[in-house]
Amino acid sequence: MAELRWHPFLKDWVMIASHRQNRPQMPKDWCPFCPASGNVPDYDVLKYDNDFPALSSSPPEPDPVGSDFFKTAEAYGRCEVILYSPEHTVTLPELSETHVVKLVELWTDRFTALSRDDRIKYVFIFENRGEVVGVTMPHPHGQIYGYPFIPKKIQLELEASKEHYEAHGECLMCRFMHEELSFGKRVIFDNEDFLVVLPFFVEYPYGVYILSKNHKQNLTQMCEREKKNLAIVIRETVGMLDSLFDTPFPYMMCMHQNPVNSEDTSDYYHFHIEFFPPMRSKEKQKFNASSETGVWAHCNTTAPEEKAEELRKAHIRFLQKDRTAR
DSSP: OEEEEETTTEEEEEEGGGGGGOOEEEEEEOOOHHHHHHHHSSSSSEEEEOSOOSBSOOOOOOOOOOOSSSSEEEESEEEEEEEOOSSSSGGGGSSSSHHHHHHHHHHHHHHHHHSSSSTEEEEEEEEEGGGGOOOOOOEEEEEEEEEOOOOOHHHHHHHHHHHHHHHSSOHHHHHHHHHHHHTTEEEEESSSSSSOOOOOOOOOSOOEEEEESSSSOOGGGGGGHHHHHHHHHHHHHHHHHHHTTOOOOOOEEEEOOOSSSSSSOTTTOOOOEEEOOBSSSSSSSSSOHHHHHHHHHOOOOOOOHHHHHHHHHHHHHHHHHHHHHH
């Protein structure tokens, strides 16, 4: 079964993909993402069509369980896997800056390609890392979903951004960035084009944001320098998280870009990346319990200003270790 079902209380689509229950655990002695498997060619970075897609360019007809009230739709879209490296055990911070630039270029190419499909309304680039967030394939990789609708969280961001722009004549993300820079204590590090902060309102103890200093909506609008600096800042951000407890840190990395094949949002929507690391210490997980899950009322049991200082020290440790490794 693969279809979309309308949630009338949230006014949002839910993807029903029961076939994904059959996704395999990674065998210990074989990986389909390693060139030696014969399943993929030799590569530096590679786009691979998901073997168990929640969305498809040739979806089946929805099951006959809907009605005028219970609306269904085809699970149209795209699900792609982005392979970061042919090396099975390498981590993102262990890749060279030049290599991560290739990854950014591939993300950009795929955003462009998926945007050409008029039925796709949102291109979501993301990475799930670690078993604690449900990863079954440890080979370094991320994913891209091309949705036939604009997901609810993006809708809310768009509405808030548009409302602020109409009221104040400025981009909400640009104003947020200005306020964080003025306060200073939650800023972790930056480079010429990107800023890493632990937001004032952060829901997770280590939920950092990467913000474009320039008002850009998506990867395709970035120059070569910006793409290089994005590669550097992503690599350093993940390295910083790994340095927190000297172990590969699990996270969900979510790239927020403007919708495609939709209304013009260029005045008020702003490229950024949100991290959701589910650990509050080396051994303790930050669970989304009833308040967070049932009513979306988040509770962060840590002070962002204190955690920002912890992250700054972890970033310094990563840079020192990285220089030594070179």
